[in-house]
Amino acid sequence: xxxxxxxxxxxxxxxxxxxxxxxxxxGISYFLRNENSALVVPSIWTGGIGLVVKSPDVQATVELLKxxxxxKYLHTEFV
Numbered sequence: 297x298x299x300x301x302x303x304x305x306x307x308x309x310x311x312x313x314x315x316x317x318x319x320x321x322x323g324i325s326y327f328l329r330n331e332n333s334a335l336v337v338p339s340i341w342t343g344g345i346g347l348v349v350k351s352p353d354v355q356a357t358v359e360l361l362k363x364x365x366x367x368k369y370l371h372t373e374f375v
Contacts, residue, residue, distance in 0.1 A: 298350040302329065303357055304369040305344035312345060315366055322360055324353045 306312050312328055319326050329346035347369075349357045358374045361367055367375065 298352055300348050301351050301354050302346040302348045303354060303371060303374055304347040304361060304366065305371065306347070306369050307344060309345060311369070312347070315347070315361075315364075318360060318364055319357070322356065324357055324360070325350060326353075326357070 309331060312331070316326075316328075326347060326349045329348055330343050331345050347357070354374075358370065361370055
């Protein structure tokens with residue numbers, strides 16, 4: 297079984313809208329941790345929306361994020 301890795305964190309759900317399409321087009325399986333929490337209590341919630349992928353997809357995901365302008369959301373170990 298592949299390990300799951302959180303590679304990036306977003307503040308608002310709308311920041312992930314385009315990214316989700318890019319990931320789907322690239323064939324990368326992912327999920328967004330805490331996405332629903334951000335919708336319910338955005339003004340007091342501070343955990344962020346985590347982009348989680350399978351470990352074999354980490355490198356492709358990081359490259360996609362950097363290439364398409366999402367690099368600022370990457371966790372420091374992937375920058």
